[in-house]
Amino acid sequence: MAVMTYLEAGRRAVIEEMQRDTSVWALGEDLGRGGVFGQYKGLQEIFGADRIADTPISEACIMGAAVGAAMTGTRPIVEMRFSDFALCAVDELVNQAAKARFMFGGQMRVPMVVREPVGMWRSSAAQHSQSLESWYTHIPGLVVVAPATPADNLGLLKSAIRNDDPVVYLEHKNLWPLEGEVPEQEHLVPLGKADLAHAGGDVTMVTWSGMRHGCLRVAEQLAAEGIGVEVIDLRTLWPWDRDTVFASVERTGRLLVVHEAVAVSGFGAEIAASVAEALHHRLKAPVRRLGAPRIPIAYAPPMEDQARVSDDSIAAAVRGMLEPAAVS
Amino acid sequence: MISGRGKTNVQDDIAEGRHHNLDRDRFLGRLALMHRIRAFEEEAIAAQKDGLVLGAIHPSIGQEAVAAGVCANLEPADLMLSTHRGHGHTLAKGADPLAMMRELFGRAGGTCGGKGGSMHIADFGVGMLGANGVVGANIPIAAGAAHAQKLQGSRQITVCIFGDGAVNRGPFLEGLNWARVFDLPVLFVCEDNGFSATTRTREMTGGEGAAARAESLGLEAQEVDGNDVVAVDAAARAAIDAIRAGQGPRFLTCHTYRMTGHTAVDPATYRPAQEVDEWRGNCPIARLEVALRLAGESDARLSALQAQESGAMAAIAQAARDTGWPEATDAFTDVQDIGDPRERAF
DSSP, X not given: OEEEEHHHHHHHHHXXXXXXOTTEEEEETTGGGTOTTSTTTTHHHHHHHHHEEEOOSOHHHHHHHHHHHHHTTOEEEEEOSSGGGGGGGHIIIIIIIHHHHHHTTTSOOOOOEEEOOBSOOSSOOTTSSOOOXXXXXXXXXXXXXXXXXXXXXXXXXXXXXXXXSOEEEOOXXXXXXXXXXXOSSOOOOOTTOOEEEXXXXXXXEEEOTXXXXXXXXXXXXXXXXXXOEEEEEOSEEETOOHHHHXXXXXXXXXXXXEEEEESTTOHHHHHHHHHHHHHGGGOSSOOEEEEEOSSOOOSSHHHHGGGSOOHHHHHXXXXXXXXXXXXX | OOEEOOOOOHHHHHHTTTTTTOOHHHHHHHHHHHXXXXXXXXXXXXXXXXXXXXXXXXXXXXXXXXXXXXXXXXXXXXXXXXXXXXXXXXXXXXXXXXXXXXHHHTOTTOTTTTSSOGGGOOBGGGTBOOOOSSTTXXXXXXXXXXXXXXXXXXXXXXXXXXXXXXXXXXXXXXXXXXXXXXXXXEEEEEEEOSEXXXXXXXXXXXXXXXXXXXXXXXXXXXXXXXXXXXXXXHHHHHHHHHHHTTOOOXXXXXXXXXXXXXXXXXXXXXXXXXXXXXXXXXXXXXHHHHHHHXXXXXXXXXXXXXXXXXXHHHHHHHHHHTSOOOOGGGGGSSSOSTTOGGGSOX
């Protein structure tokens, strides 16, 4: 095991896959200078300007060109800089990349990975802070991945690059400096498999991306009080690992979904509804969701914090689910 | 400099003696292809009236010289991207007309297995990377295909055909700029029929139009009479030769006219009959026939060529009618490998 950051792990994944497969290349703004966060630092020196391609500020064309290049025998990694900017390329992702294989009758595939850094970090306001994963889980044809640890960023990004369909790959900006142990040998994490991050018997907590860490803090805190919280980090949102989630809820009888995105129409709604439909008879308490209120994310910290799911609110939700039902 | 000329007519062809030195075999082939395209679309329009073509179709009747003139200069391994008005381009690139007709009818054995219909015909086997239902969306995709060709060190090129309406979308700017910045082997062809759906493009377009915009982005641009297949062929050949020689992207505007409405059911009452009649007299097929006659081809041979293509297409339409539907469960295939909808009942 080696200790490396979430950012370095993603960089290592790109290096390993570009060395393994010469059809892999990356394109995006500023990549020759390492990209906006340094995820591509030094890669142009290793692979040259053709395979680590600097592009114009043309999100639609970055995405669209990747679609054409993926149809023509290459495996592009698209860097969108901020997930918010990917909205300039929605047609290219949703109408073109996601649909082409089906629409053209399976004549070809569109093997591309779209890296979209997501989430709140520090005072980045309404156009540089969003978590829009549920936009993509809604679209047939897309795989959606949201890693939360350095090891998962290495193993999932490598798997995403090897996947033959378009993958929306959501890295959390606040996790870039997070350190963790990462295997030194080849490390692949299968897409579609959740990580049971903390075992517990009372409440199943389903989460992903940045919120994994808040959920784990709360699980540790509640364990000291004798409350068993099972934390499941989905890692891949489409397809999500129903088997692991359902098996856990079968044991605990309680489900809390925690995500950073706006709760309304968030992906937590899909999980909550699926569990309610399939396991209603096993539930000891109503399913709960925690997410952001339906407000744009503000700049000033006191207002920005209103959009955050706090450890306290997670702990309060768990405790509430364990209280005896009120008699109506 | 933007070079070339605008609209001409058959009298200009004769006055200039353009039939002299005409490569008769080459243009008999182009004539047969234009008849094939015309016959395909006439059969499709008739079939739509019979309820056999299920969705919208956008005929290119009157614009056949663009497809025939450009694609004559492509190699089988070259790539092409087209638009919602793409039957002609697709046939010219070599797609099977029976598979295409089945696709329009939504039948088994269609080019896309009945999943796409007219607006999403693609035949990757002949380098046809797709019609597209979104105006201008094929431009960045074409830039990307050409980008891959360059990365692979291929000698092949990509041709991207779009309409004049596309020049007012952002991807036009982004895609042309991209092709110039990366010096890509791509020919952009603006098939200018004057209309953005039912609106005159010139009333919605600032500046001097498509070729001037291309030139402002550093692409060498040429304008030709898109109803003169000899002129389109020559201009496309020069551009494609230059691209294949590594000289980077080129731009070609072909001025033409759509003889039908936007869709086959659009009566196009927004344009005067006199204008339509004038263009009908400038039919690209009739013009090439005049040139070939002056060059010594017999009426009998030219008539036989048309009869052969229309007869073959009638048989194709009948064969498409006689084909069954695809399996309903095909709706669940080719979505994606991981998260395949067949794995779960939803």
